[in-house]
Amino acid sequence: MDFVKVWESKWNEALKLWSDYVKLTPAKFLFSEYEEKEEGLTASFAAIRLKDHRVLLSVKQIKSYQLEDYALEILGHEIGHHVYCPGDLADQAKLIYITNLAMPRLNHLTSMIVNIYEDLFINDHLKKQNHLRMEEVYQKLGKQKDPFWNFYMRTYELLWALPSSTLTEGSLCDQIQSDAALVSRMIRNFPNDWAKGMFDFASICFPYFFGENNQINSNSIKILMDTIDAGKGMTPPSGITEVEISSELFPMDGITGSKKALTPAEYSTICKSMGIEADISEITYRYYKDKALPYLVPFPERKTPGAKEEILEGNDLWDPGSPIEKINWMESTIKSPIIIPGYTTVEDVYGETTSNEIKVNPIDLDLFVDCSGSMPNPQNDLSYLTLAGAIIALSALKTGSSVRVTLWSGEKEFLVTDGFIKNEKEILKVLTGYFGGGTCFPLELLEDQYKVEPKRKRHILVISDDGIDTMFTQSYPRDPRAIVKNALEKANGGGSMVLQLYQPNKNPVVIELQQSGWEIYPIQTWTDLIKFSKDFVERNYVRNQALR
The missing domain is CATH 3.40.50.410 (von Willebrand factor, type A domain)
Incomplete structure (x- = not known):
């Protein structure tokens, strides 16, 4: 477990990969399967949690993939999810919604596609700006013959000018080569506005999962899923009742090029995809509150000029049938040190006088x-x-x-x-x-x-x-x-x-x-x-x- 101390010592250095001003609670290391299960980290060796802005790391899985020497690469990647992509729950929700539109009937894969898309931006930033060994992390994870995996790895090869077969396996078909080229340009074109490319990326991914012969090796891809339940423990997000859909490659009338309003059912689906455990009444409440806010107007009120102003006129005996908060305890104690309700307790008596105040009713x-x-x-x-x-x-x-x-x-x-x-x-x-x-x-x-x-x-x-x-x-x-x-x-x-x-x-x-x-x-x-x-x-x- 010696590598854990090394990783802990590199936490601040990993934060500075993104900014000198980023502050996050240090990563939490999980040392047993019980701890991993408690935190919901079962498939991947790392994950983020937006509720408390935490990074979770599995000590056992990091060792099993021999990743002990890649502290900055992995810590920097997880921090990138918090500060760059998605950054917050609302942006994550928007990406999930856009992906749902692009991948009809495959919504169970939405969170995975969004996660992979976010990883592309984060890893490319760390490679190009910080010169980290991101490709070596994927080499440790191993090659796969799966078409989607090879398309994903080929994208990295093109982004980082790596020789073919550095991350991919076997001969790649023209479709994979073309898709990887498109996505690599997309990552470079939208580094600061990555939501613009989400619809197109999901549309490119769609054929890889459509049909009986195109089922991805779930175990290999689950290793990378570090944002699947990022919203666990959180309330439904605000600001996503309308989402702007952009597309350069797959324009669709009525969907892309404008804002699309979500239905409550779509909003509920998004929440569940992010791991938000809220009942339907809570989700619906959040939806309609968010929807109503832009339309709020002042409600009518009666304004009475020259409203009467109350002035203290003295004290009178407090009646036991009156509210207890009306008792003037100071005056009652002065009158008698022994308090007997209804006999020695008094309340203030007020009169009215005209004033220039305006009373709002x-x-x-x-x-x-x-x-x-x-x-x-x-x-x-x-x-x-x-x-x-x-x-x-x-x-x-x-x-x-x-x-x-x-x-x-x-x-x-x-x-x-x-x-x-x-x-x-x-x-x-x-x-x-x-x-x-x-x-x-x-x-x-x-x-x-x-x-x-x-x-x-x-x-x-x-x-x-x-x-x-x-x-x-x-x-x-x-x-x-x-x-x-x-x-x-x-x-x-x-x-x-x-x-x-x-x-x-x-x-x-x-x-x-x-x-x-x-x-x-x-x-x-x-x-x-x-x-x-x-x-x-x-x-x-x-x-x-x-x-x-």
Whole structure:
């Protein structure tokens, strides 16, 4: 194990291969199969972990491949994954997505192709800029007759001007020679923008795995897989709901040359490919939050000029029925050293006086989102209902409003947050759920919530379609119209319904709702919800923003 001490002493030197300013926790050496299993290092002799920016090394496997003399080469390579390619989880996710597009039906190989592509850039940098013995590391690993392996090794031979057969085995066909030449130019053309070449590289790799006769020797290639589970232990990444696809060699209309929006299902697949162990609700929450952020707008708030200012007028006896935090303990102790609640405890008494201050009164949001069978499942496809709800709810939270979200479908079939809350994660987890059943508006929630007028104004917002008529047409033990009218009055912050209607002017329930004070916003398609969510504030509140 003497080589371990040598490698540890070379850690700082390996960091300086990339920059004098790079700081990483020293590599972790694993001395037993148990340690390797615990850390997830089973096939390769080295790996990275993005969660804690760590390099993992298998002492046993390094010895078995006789790599003890290549400390800088291997340490420098692993550090390169942290500081150069991919660098972070978001870039890794983008490369995986692009590769999935280029290799349909072979997505199980995506992580491997991405890993090999990243290795090409890192190894070429270390060879050309630092003159390290990268080719000798591959010579230690041994030659293979596999076509893909030879294509990969031939690329290194061309990049480093090595004689043929230095890394390859046997006579190479014209296709391998041509592919290696293309990839070698790609590595040199995109050293600082390697995402541009990912689609083309994956497209070149695709034929090597297509068909029964083109199965790579999995054991040989697994030796190199050091980024397979790089995202293990991490949360789903942000900033990848849209990915730009570039291609010089394989232009495909509708895919390359522009940004492509990911679906929630594709986002989930990417997370799993990186080793991220998160449930579907967590992944979907991250997706819609990221999708909503560019659209956030200020939520309406009531501004009251000349708001009353409180001034202390004295003390009064604290009533045991009042909140305990109202007790003025200092004054109570002065009055009597022996504290007897309700007898010797006092609370402050405040009066009011006019001031020039402007009091801001956020309007809380009571959001009802239809989740019946006519609506898309937000966990598989982009749901504009969910996205609009996320935009409006997150906007409300920005100005101090509290939000209650109700996801509803059939009778007694609804999911609701624990009252009006400010926890964005809990709000979006409810929004991203799915029932897909019948349609029956949850009148009981309106009835229970608005028995008394709330302390703060609330705006009730309903997103649905023609199924909104169940608000009045369902069988309910009490008068639905009275319940809806009472809720709108008690909320005291207005009510809006954005509805996808087939015949907006002929739905009698919608007409009745509009006549009773609800603002109705008919839309043609669900994509119109994005514009609605951005216009929501101005259309409802600008004309009455200041109340005196």
